[in-house]
Amino acid sequence: MIRGSRGFAPVLILIVLGIIGVAAYLMLNPKPSSLYPSPTPTQTPDSTANLSRVESKDWKTYRNTSQKYTLEYPPSWEVSEESYSESSYILHSSLFKENRKNQLTVEVYSKFLIPAVPEDKILRTEEIAVGDVSATKNWHNSFGPTIEVLIPFQGKLYRVTAVNDETLDQILSTFKFLEE
Numbered sequence: 001m002i003r004g005s006r007g008f009a010p011v012l013i014l015i016v017l018g019i020i021g022v023a024a025y026l027m028l029n030p031k032p033s034s035l036y037p038s039p040t041p042t043q044t045p046d047s048t049a050n051l052s053r054v055e056s057k058d059w060k061t062y063r064n065t066s067q068k069y070t071l072e073y074p075p076s077w078e079v080s081e082e083s084y085s086e087s088s089y090i091l092h093s094s095l096f097k098e099n100r101k102n103q104l105t106v107e108v109y110s111k112f113l114i115p116a117v118p119e120d121k122i123l124r125t126e127e128i129a130v131g132d133v134s135a136t137k138n139w140h141n142s143f144g145p146t147i148e149v150l151i152p153f154q155g156k157l158y159r160v161t162a163v164n165d166e167t168l169d170q171i172l173s174t175f176k177f178l179e180e
Contacts, residue, residue: 065178067092067108069158072174074098074167091156096171104162104171110155117142130175139165153177 059072062079073079077098084090090109097103121142128137128149135151147168151158160175162168 059174062094062096063178064092064094067156067158068154068178069106070174070176070178071106071171073104073171077103102164102167104160104168107159107161109157109159117148130172131177133177151175 058075060075060077061070061072063070064081066083073096077096080095080097082093084092090107092106092108094106095103096105117138117140122138122140124139126137128135130149130151133151133153135149137147137149139145139147145163147162147165149160149168149172151160154177160168160172162171
């Protein structure tokens with residue numbers, strides 16, 4: 001009886017490890033979700049899309065004078081901030097959050113250094129305008145469904161990320177850079 005159970009334990013351990021491995025692979029490599037339109041070829045910079053201003057009369061205004069931008073966000077959302085030293089490549093991060101699925105992050109990087117998204121994870125790219133500034137909008141699956149907008153401005157890169165495209169566009173329509 002003892003001898004038979006010893007032979008069974010390694011098999012059971014291998015089965016459990018296999019199930020854990022498959023679950024981890026599926027969690028780290030999700031299939032594109034319905035949040036994204038079907039992947040399309042990258043559009044040329046000539047096809048710049050403009051964000052239309054949303055009606056946001058009851059929204060709150062966030063103003064960051066050190067990083068020189070302002071935006072509006074829904075009144076039910078909370079804001080948390082973190083600033084970094086001037087020697088760091090990331091200078092500032094602001095998280096706007098209603099819940100885990102409805103949130104937006106603005107990160108400000110120096111010298112256009114940002115964590116790169118592997119090309120095989122980018123599903124779609126579009127050139128857009130955020131105010132008067134040209135920006136790039138990427139839909140990708142590097143850590144789950146994510147939409148990021150990269151806005152280069154005055155030697156810095158503003159990276160805005162979210163999972164909800166409609167909310168992102170609404171907030172971006174209020175995004176403005178502050179004058180010196």
